[in-house]
Amino acid sequence: MSGGAGSGTTRRAAVAILATTASFWGHAQGNAPLRIGFQKGSFNLALLKSYGLLEQRLAGTRVQWIEFPAGPHLLEALALGSVAFGATGDAPPVFAQAAGKDVVYVGAEPPKPDSSALLVRPDSALTTLAGLKGRRIALQKGSSAHFLTVQAVKKAGLSWADIQPVYLAPAEARAAFERGAVDVWAVWDPEGLPTPRQWAAKARRQAPIKAQRTARTRVRASDATQSGAWRRAFPKGCDQKGRARRCKSSPGTQPGCGSRLARGLSGHNAAHCRSVGRPHAAAEVSGELRVLATSRGLTNNNTFYLASQALSRDAALLQTLFQALTDTDARVRADRGDAVQRYAEFAGLPPAIVQRMAERRGAAPVGPLTAELVKEQQLVADSFTELGLIPRSIRVADAVATPIRKV
Secondary structure, X not given: OOOOHHHHHHXXXXXXXXXXXXXXXXXXXXXXXXXXXXXXXXXXXXXXXXXXXXXXXXXXXXXXXXXXXXXXXXXXXXXXXXXXXXXXXXXXXXXHHHOOOOXXXXXXXXXXXXXXXXXXOOOOOOXXXXXXXXOEEEEOOOOHHHHHHHHHHHHOOOOHHHOEEEEOOHHHHHHHHHXXXXXXXXXXXXXXXXXXXXXXXHHHHHHHHHHHHHHOOOXXXXXXXXXXXXXXXXXXXXXXXXXXXOOOOOOOOOOOOOOOOOOOOOOOOHHHHHHOOOOOXXXXXXXXXXXXXXXXXXXXXXXXXXXXXXXXXXXXXXXXXXXHHHHHHHHHHHOHHHHHHHHHHXXXXXXXXXXXXXXXXXXXXXXXXXXXXXXXXXXHHHHHHHOOOOOXXXXXXXXXXXXXXXX
């Protein structure tokens, strides 16, 4: 049973530490606000802002939250002193360091290899990475999508010169993708998910289908299998409630694949089953997008926290930030429904889609970088150097705040 004298002493000590941190920050910065940069995809930071945990723990410090469209924009602001702390994917810090920008790695989250993808339109002839040759690929330059594309091209046995990269910010990339100006869109969650307008359009299209489903509830599954109307209403790989069926060809080999099969159904599409619960699966189901390849097997899609030189030397404040972010993650996992609703309101997405996004993230506590993460990030930098995509070679460890955690 918790809550004894020992826990009370611990709480008082924690309060004292937090008060000291807040006081130190205020004095060191002349009561300047603590400016934090975040993106739409910064799940932990967006919810930390919503919960207000940091403001509670830094009493007397004014916390300002500034949203950026992508990591490169955030790190530009960090280098200029417009923000003191923020999170990005793997590529932005590499480009910033190579450009001589003053940024420091201070923390990281566990990998999220299912949170980015290469997307194509539903009617695209592209089915494999080898088909990327000669294609126009929209991506944010210097972003995690940039490294995803590099890895996809390499895995396909192609050279960078074999594709046509089109460097666009996420909003511009979406517009170009939707009007057919590019063939592929490399992007991260939640940018690749359907817009509220797309989901409203989908709901209108599905209304007649839902009515048909209700009318068919008494029809035996074996009879329904023979119905052309049923096959048109439900895509291959889905059961009568629109959920993914279990993988028949290789049960248990993929998340969500097992022994349960919808009775009387045939023509199972294993690829569709594998996509359910995977990156951008909701976008694929919407009919507006199709996943060509996810980041799994190509990149771990790491999230890094970076800070100004001044903040990187403030161990107490960094610990407060990390603990607040870790507590945010714990609160998300304890009450996912509340977290999903909060994030949905922030991102302008349907809660059902945010739920899918949250499920594939896994636990995301925040702490200092491990030696293994630094090594992995060096491989990212070396890949860009070899392709001549950054102006000079860099040593990632030179931009990492100490200490580095042992693996």
